[in-house]
Amino acid sequence: MKKFIFALLSAALALTSCGSKNNPENTGLTVYEKTIQTAVQKYVPGVIYATYGKLATAGETLCKDLQGLKEKGTGALTQADIDKTCQDFLEARAYWEASEAFLFGAATDFSIDPHIDSWPLDRQGLANNLSNAKVMAALEEEGVDAISQLGATALGFHGIEFVLFRDGKNRTVAALQGNETAAEFANSTVSGAQELVYAAAVAEDLMHSLYQLNVSWNPAAPQAQKDAVEAAELNCTVNGQENSYGEDMLGAAAPGSTYATWQRVAKTILSAGCAGITDEVASTKMGQAHNGEDVNYIESPYSKNSFVDFKNNILSVQYSLYGGYGASSPGAESLLAFLEKHHGSEATALKSALADALAKLDICIRSGHFVDNYSASYVADAIEAIDHLTTALENAAAAID
16 A cells, blocks of 8 residues: 555656646756746757857958958949849848847847947938048048948948949949939039948948847857957947856856846747837838838838848747747747747747738738838738737737746
8 A cells, every 4th residue: 555655656746847837856947947948048049149140241241242342443343243242231131130039138238239220321411421521531541440420320231221222223333333313412422432432331330240249149159250349349248247148048047147037038038029029010110101100211221122121020030939040840949839838829829920920021022112112001911910929929928937
């Protein structure tokens, strides 16, 4: 009888230790917390390190392209030179937009997001600066060290986009061999050569910011990138400490981490990260123009790449949930797998909302360009679907114990 009772007790203890999310293991974590920890251990290198690594490399390529165009001079330019640079810009842009589900951390703490991705571009200010002999001489001689004279709204992706694209097409050799024809430049004479001097300096600044993101998160970032951000005197650690943002998140619930619990990490990823960008896409990136609040508040108007930007934002949510950059299905140890195991109804709603948001954006991409069709009904449908995704993300975050 005692053996029978002991066997029952042993079985009950085994079930409790394996199945309860409230029973601590030898590590001091509950099974529930351990599942989150495992998901985050996939997420940090598989999503954040992978994305920022690709982004930093793409930023370096774009910088080299534009430096090459500047040095070659407009007289020797070929359309192939321009087309390659445009393609490399779009690649870097895609990686950046696919990182916006984790703008928490370095991108926000060091104001990298507004520094490299503010719009609308101040075209009048740009015209004033590029027609200013002193500013142009400084950019020509000092490059990136002189960009502080340009102002924040003339930096980053969209300043470069203006130089490389017009009306959804790559700039031509003839356009860059002539003078700028945009309305704001009517009272000044700004050549394509001057635009390339400007774009090359801005691209170097962009590259440094992308290095900063990668180094801030990944302690194994290339040494050359670490040396570059140190030379540029850019901060790369959490609260001025030695830890990277990746180490800080992977060390959750341990002394020194800014994350007191693993639940806090999961909530940050879902709410501050994923829901933060879905809300921005629906209410600001698409909503301001669609609702008539500001019809000029349109991201990527020169390349007409807005809808692709928005889809990459939502894909950044997918990758975060699925546990890997480029993932098309959830990994066995992903954050979504954790939700399916412990919060099934929220996971089901989240998967449905994600699929619907991406499908609605695909319709947008097939139907036209946002800058030309921001009031279209299919834009309203996409906004509604993305709003539902935001709600599903917030509900999943709220469900976490």
